[in-house]
Amino acid sequence: MSPPEPRDPEALAPMSHREILRALTGxxxxxxxxILSSTIVANALPTILKDLHGSQGQYTWVVTATLLAATATTPIWGKLADLFSKKLLYQVAIGLFALGSILAGIASSMPELIAYRAVQGLGVGGxxxxxxxxxxxxxxxxxxxxxAGYTGAVIAVATVSGPLVGGFIVDTPWLGWRYCFFxxxxxxxxxxxxxxxxxHLPVLRRKVRIDWxxxxxxxxxxxxxxxxxxxxGxxxxxxxxxSGLYLLGAVLALGLAVLVETKAAEPVVPPRLFRDRTVLLSVLASLGIGTAMFGAxxxxxxxxQQARGFSPTVAGLLGMPLALGYVLTSTWSGRRITKTGRWKxxxxxxxxxxxxGLALLATITHTSPVWLLACYLLIVGIGMGLTMQNLVLAVQNAVPATDLGAASSSVMFFRSLGGAAGVSVLGAVLAGRVGTxxxxGEPVRDAQGDASGLxxxxxxGLALVALVAIALIKEVPLRNNTPGSTGEHTAPVKPVDNPGKPVDNRSTPVDRLLTPARPISAAGGRFAQVVEGCRRTVDKAVDNPV
Structure with missing residues (x-):
């Protein structure tokens, strides 16, 4: 075994709270x-379609191109984060996003806009x-x-404010829809x-093999x-x-991917992750929560808008209770988890x-009081704030540092996949119920309101599946240490209690087991003893009186 790469001790020092907040700002x-790039364009699409002479099919593709590129590449970004510099990758993702936004803003036709939205989606996924x-x-x-509470607050604010900002930009004559991208x-x-x-994050320089x-x-x-x-639909x-051809192609491709991943030296999505109970149940819960979140x-x-006749701006304001519940509970629960260490x-x-909250929303009709809907949305927002970020936290705590990126991105991938599938399926159900x-003989507007409950x-029902999956997750105490640059699992190091036996209680890899040069008798204290086979001393707390 070759000696480990020399590392800068300062690079491994934990960041202070102030340093973390500065980095977190970016x-x-x-x-x-x-997130704004996805929500801000919603109210601008009809105007874009008119200016670029697009069809209804192209209207759908403007949204689908970004969602497809972002969702499909999420596992890839996560795996790359386990192999390369996370800082560099994040800057590359920002660069791709900015490039796609500029190109989308200057697009002169719908095919161009769709292609540039896909580039934008690559960055969004990263x-x-x-x-x-x-x-x-x-x-x-x-x-x-x-x-994580701050992250949840940003997601909620961007989701709700996007349509409002987009509507304002489109309605302002001297701006126009292109500024939604600019x-x-x-x-x-x-x-x-x-x-x-x-x-500033530590970087491990090692030989990398990508499973292309x-x-x-x-x-x-x-x-x-x-x-x-x-x-x-x-x-x-x-x-x-x-539908059969699409499904057959997807099953064949993903089936082959499973076979390839089981044999790859550096699999993109390590199959061993799904043998962990916490990861498997969290992925299942993410599917249900993603569907519920996007659907709501x-x-x-x-x-x-369609059942009650409100404008897009007013409709966005009426959805504020959902964002309020999300922001408050995600921030509060994050602080409580840090203080108590309990998350389940x-x-x-x-x-x-x-x-x-979703069960209560299932009772709405076209005459339901708006204040009552606000209460229901607040409950849904509370549920989303307590679950979304904390599911990722549970998975990150359960896996070794070498799989941190792949595990985190897997949860987010299945959440996005559940949301995309849910919106399509639920949209088809809604259209069918409205038609019935x-x-x-019911008026279209009234039918739209009465059918929404279904x-x-x-x-x-999907949220109930997520509830069952979450209830089966075993709570594991949160670790107090951050991953080192070696990528090892950062489980706490136990005190030595094996006098006369091989000792290896250092934070860096060694070529062979080390044995004490002489008996150790500093019970419970700190010592500096010369170790055989190594030109350095061990300085660790022990509890092994001779």
Whole structure:
């Protein structure tokens, strides 16, 4: 075995709270613009379609291109974070996002815009996947909760404010829809500058082998799956030859990916992760929560506009209780987890609140009082705030540092996949229910409101599945240490209690086991004893009186 690479001791020193907050500013600013890029364009799409002479099919692709690129590449970004410099990767993701935004802003046709939105999606996938990984590299699991609360607050603010900002830009004559893309560029560049100056993480230089075949198969299989859930029910039936071809291609690609990943030296998504009970149950819960989260945010806005006749701006304001509940509970629970070290109680409580809120929304009609809907949305927001970030925290605490990026991105990947699939399936269910009610003589607007309850009922069922999965997760005490640059699992080092036997209690790898040169008798104290086979001393607390 070759000797380990020399490391700078200062690079491994834990960051202070002030240093973490400075670096976090850049991370959260980039995450803010990434989410804004998806939500800000919602109210601008009809205007874009008119100016660029696009079709209804192209209208869908403007959204799908970004979502597809971001979701399909999330596992790849996560694995790259386990192999390369996280700081460099994050800056590359910001650069891709900024480039895609500039190109989208100057697009002269719908095909160009769709292609540039895909480039933007590549950056969005990296920013969403790497933000949690970088925070995990800076902060121990025990302290991570307080900072995860800030992340949840940014996600909620960006999700709710995006449509409002987009509506304002489109309605302002001297701006126009192109500034929906230009607006985020200076913010992204500012985030890149802040990260370059403030983020300092240890980097392990080692031989890297990338599983390109596995990455290609995963991207191909996920892309086919995403395309199927995006267009089934609109361009072709859920049960049709086209659906069969999409599903067959996805199953074959992902099946081959599993075979390749089991034999790869550096698999993109290590299969061993899913043998861990916490990871497996968290992934299952993420599917349900992703569907519930995206469903609630998308269809409640549609309900306010189409069933109640509110403008997009007012509909966005009426959705504020959901964001308020998210911000308050994600921040509060993060601080409580840091203080107590307990996290499962917040996950279970959040899953119960999410199920209850969606079940209550299942009772709405076109005449439901707005204040009552606000109460229901607040409960849903509370549930989302207590579960989303804390599920990632539970997974990060359960896996070794070498799998931190792959494990974190897997949870976020399945959450996004669940959301994309959920929106498509629930949208088809809503359209079918509206058609049935209209066929029975009900006005279209009233039918839209009365049919919305069925969508939330299905979402509540999926939230119940997430609740069961979360209840089965075994709570593991949060670690108090951050991953070192060697990538080893950072479990606490136990005191030595083996006099006369080989001792290896150092933080760096060694070529062979070490034995004490003479008996150790400094019980409970600190000592400096020469060790055979090594030109340095051991300085560790012991409890092994001779």
């Amino acid at each position: 991370l959260l600013l980039s995450l803010l613009v990434a 920013l969403q996947a790497l933000a949690q990984v970088v925070i995990a590299a800076m902060v121990s699991p025990r302290e991570r909760g307080r900072y 607006l985020v560029v200076p913010l992204a560049l500012a985030a890149m500058a802040v990260i370059h100056k403030t983020l 075949l596995g990455a290609t198969l995963i991207i191909g299989g996920v892309s086919l799956l995403m395309l199927w859930v995006s267009f089934a 609109k361009d072709f039936g859920w049960i049709s030859p086209a 945010s998308v269809f409640i806005g549609q309900y306010f 109680i917040y996950l279970v409580t959040g899953a119960v609140a999410l199920f209850a 009610l209209v066929g029975h 969508v939330f009922l299905i979402a509540a």
